[in-house]
């Protein structure tokens with residue numbers, strides 16, 4: 001319900017450094033999350049320290065250039081930043097509206113394969129409210145996409161709800177379902193720790209193609225040919241697989257450019273389906289509208305049209321958080 005609507009935009013209180021390796025390149029990466037101005041959103045600043053060059057890439061679905069193994073944003077002629085989804089999930093899932101992500105390699109550091117390290121980095125510096133109302137993208141009518149047996153739907157909803165089902169032909173995973181209101185608290189506790197996963201049988205194929213060179217039991221849940229979990233410590237959640245797919249969906253849909261007011265349903269989805277969902281949503285202006293949270297002044301949420309912008313103003317009460 002409306003209690004999900006924060007009234008003000010946020011950024012980080014200070015800059016914070018996250019260092020690690022790229023899961024596909026296996027190479028070291030230094031990433032610095034910087035505070036950013038209101039209405040600037042999430043922007044990547046790709047720097048090349050040897051060449052002394054830098055350029056910006058908007059953290060938006062219009063910047064996406066690949067979704068096969070991970071979500072990649074970039075310019076065809078300048079360069080890219082790959083594997084952005086777990087970072088995007090942490091930022092938007094945890095309520096950070098504006099941040100500049102400085103990065104000195106082609107890939108976000110994979111850390112432990114979940115969003116935990118990015119959440120820890122945000123917690124280290126804390127959030128600051130900015131003097132601008134938070135903007136949301138409200139879905140106005142059902143939008144559906146289908147790729148083979150993958151199906152995604154965005155439905156009108158007064159909140160942000162992720163409803164994800166996976167169905168793997170593998171007894172260790174099988175059918176799993178996760179359905180929650182995606183508040184910052186639920187994202188942190190129930191989703192952010194879920195790691196990416198893969199099968200031993202796929203790893204050699206990926207290595208031969210030059211991918212997953214930084215992949216290890218330190219940053220993936222690995223399922224062996226005998227269907228057993230290879231990681232000695234097992235799983236973090238009994239249904240860690242569907243929670244990771246939910247994490248990916250939160251990160252991919254963050255590329256909308258603002259938090260969604262919608263119920264997202266995904267069946268057998270992945271990065272491509274999530275991306276196609278945003279393409280379908282924004283292909284028709286009648287599918288969505290901007291919503292602004294107004295300055296807190298009332299005890300309960302109230303929705304009224306704004307004649308100036310055509311957007312809907314959502315008035316928030318102080319105790320509705």
Ligand SMILES: [Zn+2]
Nearest residue numbers: 085196244248
């Ligand atoms: Zn992932």
